[in-house]
Amino acid sequence: MAKLLIVDDDENICLLYEEEFIEEGFEVEIAKNGKECVEKLKSFSPDLIILDIRMPQMDGIEALGKIIAKEKNIPVILNSAYSSYKDDFRSWGADAYIVKSSDLTELKDKVVEILGRSS
Numbered sequence: 001m002a003k004l005l006i007v008d009d010d011e012n013i014c015l016l017y018e019e020e021f022i023e024e025g026f027e028v029e030i031a032k033n034g035k036e037c038v039e040k041l042k043s044f045s046p047d048l049i050i051l052d053i054r055m056p057q058m059d060g061i062e063a064l065g066k067i068i069a070k071e072k073n074i075p076v077i078l079n080s081a082y083s084s085y086k087d088d089f090r091s092w093g094a095d096a097y098i099v100k101s102s103d104l105t106e107l108k109d110k111v112v113e114i115l116g117r118s119s
Contacts, residue, residue: 002115003027005046007037007063008079009055013100017050020104021111034063041071048115050107051094053080068093075114079107 004026006017011032018028029044031037035058037051049067053060064076075095083099096110 001025001027002047003029003045004111005029005031005037005040005044005049007031007034007049007055007060008052009033010052013052017104017107020108024108026111034058034060034066037063038066038070041067041074046074048111049074049076050079050111051076053078053082064093077107077110077114 004021006014006021006028007030008014008017009032014030014032018030021028029040029046031040033055034051037049038058051060051063051067060078060080064078067074067076076093077096077098078094079098079100081100095114098107098110101107
């Protein structure tokens with residue numbers, strides 16, 4: 001069972017993603033911001049991270065830098081409501097960039113694709 005770390009400050013998004021990915025057979029952990037994500041990586045070793053960008057305490061771009069510095073082998077999908085970050089060179093370190101949608105098909109497909117490449 002692949003393990004996902006979902007990082008988002010929106011509780012409803014976290015609940016939705018958690019429910020959907022558990023239903024798909026994934027083990028899911030939640031972090032509410034980038035700082036909590038970096039802390040969780042000390043005790044939880046996910047196969048993939050789904051990372052929001054705009055969050056309090058530590059945003060996703062800063063967290064991405066810290067993740068890459070410590071855990072180069074964990075794929076990261078940036079998942080934001082704002083497509084404008086796609087052109088930000090700091091986001092290019094991520095394995096994928098998905099604009100949030102109520103339809104999770106694109107996100108789920110990308111998770112399966114990336115995990116398939118890394119196994």
